[in-house]
Amino acid sequence: MAASARRGQALTLEEICIAALRLIEVGGVEGLSMRKLAAELDVNPMSLYHHVENKTELLKQICRLTAGTLELPPDDGTPWPDQLRALAHAYRALAHAGPSLWLYVEQHPDVLPEEDGLWEVFDRNLAAVGIPDEQRPHVRKALYAFCTGFISAELVGALDRPDGVTDIDRTFEVAIDLIIAGLERLSAQQP
Amino acid sequence: MAASARRGQALTLEEICIAALRLIEVGGVEGLSMRKLAAELDVNPMSLYHHVENKTELLKQICRLTAGTLELPPDDGTPWPDQLRALAHAYRALAHAGPSLWLYVEQHPDVLPEEDGLWEVFDRNLAAVGIPDEQRPHVRKALYAFCTGFISAELVGALDRPDGVTDIDRTFEVAIDLIIAGLERLSAQQP
DNA sequence: ACCTGAACACCGTTCAAGT
DNA sequence: ACCTGAACACCGTTCAAGT
Numbered sequence: 001m002a003a004s005a006r007r008g009q010a011l012t013l014e015e016i017c018i019a020a021l022r023l024i025e026v027g028g029v030e031g032l033s034m035r036k037l038a039a040e041l042d043v044n045p046m047s048l049y050h051h052v053e054n055k056t057e058l059l060k061q062i063c064r065l066t067a068g069t070l071e072l073p074p075d076d077g078t079p080w081p082d083q084l085r086a087l088a089h090a091y092r093a094l095a096h097a098g099p100s101l102w103l104y105v106e107q108h109p110d111v112l113p114e115e116d117g118l119w120e121v122f123d124r125n126l127a128a129v130g131i132p133d134e135q136r137p138h139v140r141k142a143l144y145a146f147c148t149g150f151i152s153a154e155l156v157g158a159l160d161r162p163d164g165v166t167d168i169d170r171t172f173e174v175a176i177d178l179i180i181a182g183l184e185r186l187s188a189q190q191p
Numbered sequence: 192m193a194a195s196a197r198r199g200q201a202l203t204l205e206e207i208c209i210a211a212l213r214l215i216e217v218g219g220v221e222g223l224s225m226r227k228l229a230a231e232l233d234v235n236p237m238s239l240y241h242h243v244e245n246k247t248e249l250l251k252q253i254c255r256l257t258a259g260t261l262e263l264p265p266d267d268g269t270p271w272p273d274q275l276r277a278l279a280h281a282y283r284a285l286a287h288a289g290p291s292l293w294l295y296v297e298q299h300p301d302v303l304p305e306e307d308g309l310w311e312v313f314d315r316n317l318a319a320v321g322i323p324d325e326q327r328p329h330v331r332k333a334l335y336a337f338c339t340g341f342i343s344a345e346l347v348g349a350l351d352r353p354d355g356v357t358d359i360d361r362t363f364e365v366a367i368d369l370i371i372a373g374l375e376r377l378s379a380q381q382p
Numbered sequence: 383a384c385c386t387g388a389a390c391a392c393c394g395t396t397c398a399a400g401t
Numbered sequence: 402a403c404c405t406g407a408a409c410a411c412c413g414t415t416c417a418a419g420t
Binding site: 103106107108109110114115119135137138139140141142144145146147148149150152153154156157158159161162163165170171174175177178179180181182183184185186 | 294297298299300301305306310326328329330331332333335336337338339340341343344345347348349350352353354356361362365366368369370371372373374375376377
Binding site: 033034035045046049054055 | 392393394395396
């Protein structure tokens with residue numbers, strides 16, 4: 001009674017990841033269970049452990065897979081405000097493509113090896129702004145925090161409530177404008 | 192075989208909440224279980240359900256309890272940048288007092304009835320900045336998102352990594368400065 | 383009114399046994 | 402090499418029975 005007993009083909013890691021992603025986007029990360037996943041694949045729950053160390057390791061794999069699809073703005077001569085805007089939009093688009101998983105990554109940043117590309121884009125553009133070296137790591141982290149903070153607040157519904165204003169895309173633009181304005185002002189203050 | 196069988200006194204809601212808070216700060220919200228909580232109180236797990244509807248309702252109670260301790264800056268004549276700074280620091284202090292619970296609230300904003308006081312402080316000060324009515328809801332949400340975003344990123348450790356810079360308090364100040372600078376610039380652009 | 387034990391429907395994961 | 406069933410140690414919660 002081998003694989004062919006329950007299913008035609010052998011189980012693959014890719015197959016597992018795809019099914020897991022489907023389950024996650026339906027029921028959230030906390031709605032994913034190894035047993036449900038196995039049922040989805042018509043397989044014994046324990047078979048999964050031949051392809052994946054454990055549940056958190058599976059999640060890590062999936063997170064890295066989707067994080068790799070982030071489209072970073074290239075290092076052409078584009079003015080820094082446009083590059084920062086582009087990065088913010090790309091990040092938000094990625095979040096909207098898989099909200100549950102994105103929220104999981106936000107709370108477990110250690111699942112990603114290091115978001116090198118992201119920091120590079122920030123640094124390159126902060127240099128263009130004219131932020132002094134000493135301040136750059138701080139500003140870089142502030143930008144990161146602002147960006148993830150907005151998206152996270154949006155995804156969990158924290159921005160739905162205080163009023164009837166529902167144009168969240170507009171709010172995002174205003175938020176970006178605010179940051180850019182702040183950077184411009186810091187820039188103007190530099191010698 | 193009543194209460195006196197296992198414990199001297201009757202079980203109270205307050206007692207349950209305190210024990211739950213202790214467990215949460217030791218092992219995180221996901222480390223809290225009704226069964227462990229009961230063990231901590233030396234009580235049958237099912238006894239808890241006489242004082243609390245279920246686990247999520249218990250969490251809601253605890254969240255509301257601690258959220259009530261946020262110290263909002265009063266509506267005296269203090270200049271708006273100072274008031275916003277004070278609010279940011281109060282919010283961060285609350286988060287640091289109970290990181291796990293704070294992160295839980297951040298991902299489940301519906302556990303709090305409505306953060307009225309918070310929005311009032313924002314609005315009052317944005318009026319002082321001179322932000323036009325039409326933009327105010329957007330800017331208000333942006334400020335909220337930035338503030339929670341920073342604290343959340345800090346708590347989960349997302350700001351530890353990119354470099355050796357560890358003075359996170361300084362980073363927080365820089366982030367606030369950046370926002371204030373942005374608001375000042377918007378303010379200057381108003382007629 | 384408050385507490386309890388047994389039970390149900392779930393988890394993740396280990397381990398020995400199968401092909 | 403890959404799959405499986407039984408088992409272990411956990412969950413939250415219901416329900417009928419106890420005082």
